[in-house]
Amino acid sequence: MKKAERIGGNVASYVDDRTGAAKWLRKNLTKVFPDHWSFMLGEIVLYSFIILLLSGTFLTFWFDPSQREVVYEGSYEPLENIKMSAAYASTLHISFDVRGGLLMRQIHHWAALIFMAGMIAHLMRVFFTGAFRKPREANWLIGIGLVTLGIVEGFLGYSLPDDLLSGTGIRIAEAIIQALPVVGSYLAFFAFGGAFPGEAFIPRIFTVHVLLLPGIFLALITIHLMLVWYQKHTQYPGPGRTEKNVVGYPLMPIYMAKAGGFFFIVFGVTAFLGAVASINPIWLYGPYNPGQISAGSQPDFYMGWLDGLVRMAPPIETHAFGHTISWNILIPGLIIPGILFTLMALYPFIEAWMTGDKREHHLLERPRNNPNRTAIGAMSLAFILVVLINGGNDIIATHFALTINQIMWFTRIGVIVIPPLTFVITKRICLSLQRADREKVLHGRETGRLVMLPHGEFIEVHEELTPAQKFTLTQHEQPPALEVPREDANGVLNPQGLKGKLRARFSQAHVEQVPAPTESEAKALESGHH
Amino acid sequence: MKKVKMNSGIKKLSRYRRHRYAGPALLVIALISLGTTYQVASALPSTSRMESTEQSTLIEEGKRIFAQGCSSCHGLNAEGGGIAPSLIGVGAASVDFQVGTGRMPMADMSQQAMRKQPIYNAEQTAALAAYVASLAPGPDAVNEAQLTFERDGNTAEGGELFRTNCAMCHNFAGQGGALTQGKYAPTLMGVDAKYIYEAMITGPQSMPVFSDKTITPEEKLSIIKWIKAAEKEPNLGGASLGRVGPVTEGLLVWTLGLGLLIGIAVWLTAKAR
Numbered sequence: 001m002k003k004a005e006r007i008g009g010n011v012a013s014y015v016d017d018r019t020g021a022a023k024w025l026r027k028n029l030t031k032v033f034p035d036h037w038s039f040m041l042g043e044i045v046l047y048s049f050i051i052l053l054l055s056g057t058f059l060t061f062w063f064d065p066s067q068r069e070v071v072y073e074g075s076y077e078p079l080e081n082i083k084m085s086a087a088y089a090s091t092l093h094i095s096f097d098v099r100g101g102l103l104m105r106q107i108h109h110w111a112a113l114i115f116m117a118g119m120i121a122h123l124m125r126v127f128f129t130g131a132f133r134k135p136r137e138a139n140w141l142i143g144i145g146l147v148t149l150g151i152v153e154g155f156l157g158y159s160l161p162d163d164l165l166s167g168t169g170i171r172i173a174e175a176i177i178q179a180l181p182v183v184g185s186y187l188a189f190f191a192f193g194g195a196f197p198g199e200a201f202i203p204r205i206f207t208v209h210v211l212l213l214p215g216i217f218l219a220l221i222t223i224h225l226m227l228v229w230y231q232k233h234t235q236y237p238g239p240g241r242t243e244k245n246v247v248g249y250p251l252m253p254i255y256m257a258k259a260g261g262f263f264f265i266v267f268g269v270t271a272f273l274g275a276v277a278s279i280n281p282i283w284l285y286g287p288y289n290p291g292q293i294s295a296g297s298q299p300d301f302y303m304g305w306l307d308g309l310v311r312m313a314p315p316i317e318t319h320a321f322g323h324t325i326s327w328n329i330l331i332p333g334l335i336i337p338g339i340l341f342t343l344m345a346l347y348p349f350i351e352a353w354m355t356g357d358k359r360e361h362h363l364l365e366r367p368r369n370n371p372n373r374t375a376i377g378a379m380s381l382a383f384i385l386v387v388l389i390n391g392g393n394d395i396i397a398t399h400f401a402l403t404i405n406q407i408m409w410f411t412r413i414g415v416i417v418i419p420p421l422t423f424v425i426t427k428r429i430c431l432s433l434q435r436a437d438r439e440k441v442l443h444g445r446e447t448g449r450l451v452m453l454p455h456g457e458f459i460e461v462h463e464e465l466t467p468a469q470k471f472t473l474t475q476h477e478q479p480p481a482l483e484v485p486r487e488d489a490n491g492v493l494n495p496q497g498l499k500g501k502l503r504a505r506f507s508q509a510h511v512e513q514v515p516a517p518t519e520s521e522a523k524a525l526e527s528g529h530h
Numbered sequence: 531m532k533k534v535k536m537n538s539g540i541k542k543l544s545r546y547r548r549h550r551y552a553g554p555a556l557l558v559i560a561l562i563s564l565g566t567t568y569q570v571a572s573a574l575p576s577t578s579r580m581e582s583t584e585q586s587t588l589i590e591e592g593k594r595i596f597a598q599g600c601s602s603c604h605g606l607n608a609e610g611g612g613i614a615p616s617l618i619g620v621g622a623a624s625v626d627f628q629v630g631t632g633r634m635p636m637a638d639m640s641q642q643a644m645r646k647q648p649i650y651n652a653e654q655t656a657a658l659a660a661y662v663a664s665l666a667p668g669p670d671a672v673n674e675a676q677l678t679f680e681r682d683g684n685t686a687e688g689g690e691l692f693r694t695n696c697a698m699c700h701n702f703a704g705q706g707g708a709l710t711q712g713k714y715a716p717t718l719m720g721v722d723a724k725y726i727y728e729a730m731i732t733g734p735q736s737m738p739v740f741s742d743k744t745i746t747p748e749e750k751l752s753i754i755k756w757i758k759a760a761e762k763e764p765n766l767g768g769a770s771l772g773r774v775g776p777v778t779e780g781l782l783v784w785t786l787g788l789g790l791l792i793g794i795a796v797w798l799t800a801k802a803r
Contacts, residue, residue: 037799044795078685080686113780273787292693294697294707294775295697296701301779304776397712398708403712
């Protein structure tokens with residue numbers, strides 16, 4: 001034994017004698033994780049969060065969260081001697097007078113966009129594969145909390161530099177607070193410490209942005225990951241994969257290497273974007289001044305759908321008892337987002353109620369094998385996309401020679417028409433794909449090879465699937481619709497009332513499937529001639 | 531000796547002052563000088579008469595071009611019509627801007643006249659401007675000598691004025707923006723200083739007029755200096771993404787950013803073959 005090994009062994013047994021770590025480590029380092037690209041979307045989010053913490057800490061070294069008025073004397077000439085807030089001046093200082101400062105600012109902002117985009121992609125993966133089902137409903141709720149807080153955190157982050165664009169965003173946020181009936185104006189005064197803009201909001205949102213929300217993020221992400229660890233990771237169906245096992249690679253060394261390497265790749269891609277692509281060029285926007293505004297003022301993309309909703313709202317207001325209720329802000333700014341996020345959070349429970357399924361699920365579903373859920377997801381995405389288009393209507397108008405009014409009317413009608421259409425079309429596509437799967441299992445893959453038989457008949461050669469492929473395409477369960485009793489033992493009709501009828505109707509919609517081929521069907525085909 | 535001689539000369543003259551021809555001689559001298567002065571003085575109007583002939587031929591030329599290229603919409607006497615406004619009183623600046631940037635004559639009756647290759651050259655434009663200016667007084671075309679923005683403008687002050695008065699339509703970096711019903715504020719990048727100045731004083735299309743009381747001539751020069759600085763400013767943070775704000779940033783993060791990361795994730799989890 002070499003000297004180094006002996007010392008290493010001694011240190012290890014010293015630690016193990018006192019903590020019993022060896023047993024714990026052996027158990028956890030060999031924990032198995034399934035391998036699929038879509039399971040790494042969450043990792044993208046985790047790593048961009050780490051990048052955000054690191055680059056954000058760097059930025060706080062120079063950022064001055066204050067609205068004290070200063071005269072700019074830094075090296076960016078087009079703003080020389082202009083009066084501005086210390087927050088804006090210090091952001092300019094970071095951008096132009098701190099070594100690597102602009103790169104860090106851009107990395108921080110790109111990482112924030114990747115954080116949000118990654119979260120949405122991860123959420124879509126979890127939704128479309130049914131990974132939120134029992135026992136993972138709590139983790140779904142934590143995820144929804146993280147997305148919501150992510151939107152707030154991002155918004156506060158790009159509001160900090162106190163440039164013209166961010167001030168415009170804060171102004172809109174104030175308008176949304178004010179739109180709350182009765183308490184709105186008081187709440188706005190409370191939040192801004194007086195009339196807008198005041199001198200309080202930059203220091204306040206700074207504390208929330210760098211202390212409160214990151215703390216909550218850390219806590220929620222830790223619980224999120226602990227639950228993944230404890231509940232084990234879900235896996236896609238396939239031969240040898242059951243509800244009781246996890247097929248994949250051990251954490252050590254394979255996943256350590258893959259995940260560790262992926263962290264550096266995420267960092268690399270973020271740094272690459274920060275180095276080559278300008279983001280939030282605050283020096284061009286100029287300092288915030290409530291009397292100024294730029295054409296085409298937009299929020300970041302994760303707020304864009306909200307902006308689009310507000311932009312499409314018809315101007316409706318009511319005046320009652322000395323109060324104005326601005327429905328045009330209240331409905332798109334608070335009520336619709338509230339409904340959307342509540343429905344999203346409750347979806348696992350709604351689906352369990354519709355299907356009556358109370359079992360645990362560790363095997364994921366292919367989106368096509370649950371057409372109703374996939375259609376609901378596609379419908380929601382269509383809604384968000386339509387309103388997002390309206391959020392960028394002015395940029396789209398100038399770049400594609402359209403008129404804002406056309407885009408607005410297209411999205412106003414589209415937001416009502418397109419989501420239901422998407423639902424129907426997606427469901428039909430899913431059923432077609434199921435039909436194609438069935439066809440493939442029963443008749444094999446069409447190879448496109450035409451063969452002439454000795455007696456002159458032409459046939460196309462169908463290549464039979466491997467048993468593993470057949471298993472994957474046929475393993476999914478297709479439960480029957482819920483039986484809702486028409487009458488109870490005493491002959492009372494519809495004992496569950498309207499709720500029961502509704503549940504039966506939903507359940508019916510949920511089980512609309514193309515039957516997967518059974519073993520006997522496959523056998524019958526094998527013996528015959530097609 | 532000399533002194534004595536000079537004194538004697540004046541004395542000689544004064545000796546004749548009571549001569550009987552002194553009066554008529556003085557009268558003749560006065561008349562001659564008056565006539566000469568009149569001659570010289572009347573010679574000046576004669577050159578200006580020559581210039582005004584040149585001016586009137588320019589106006590004639592402008593009127594001829596106007597009749598050919600503009601009158602079908604603006605009317606034979608620039609009085610305007612159902613589809614085009616009257617040009618009486620718009621001044622030479624307006625004509626210089628609209629024709630010089632190729633906006634007029636319009637290629638088609640779309641939402642608004644767009645900037646394009648000018649149809650008329652500098653002389654023809656000047657003739658048209660002279661003709662329209664002759665109809666009624668209006669702002670004069672801006673000449674190069676007035677555009678001393680390099681010397682008299684202040685970039686930072688121009689930026690403040692730009693953000694207060696112009697950015698709401700032309701975007702924070704002068705990239706242009708959308709207005710209602712398909713109208714738009716065009717980009718200010720690559721526009722001659724002269725035309726920016728003329729646009730401010732004439733208010734073409736949907737643009738308001740910024741009179742010298744609203745924005746003084748010096749302030750106008752500062753605005754132009756800031757626009758020229760923005761035009762020349764290198765993209766300090768890397769690719770500019772069009773300088774239109776977060777829309778293109780969001781597009782890039784979903785395509786290149788997440789696209790790259792997902793591509794790499796697929797590669798990392800691909801089965802070894």
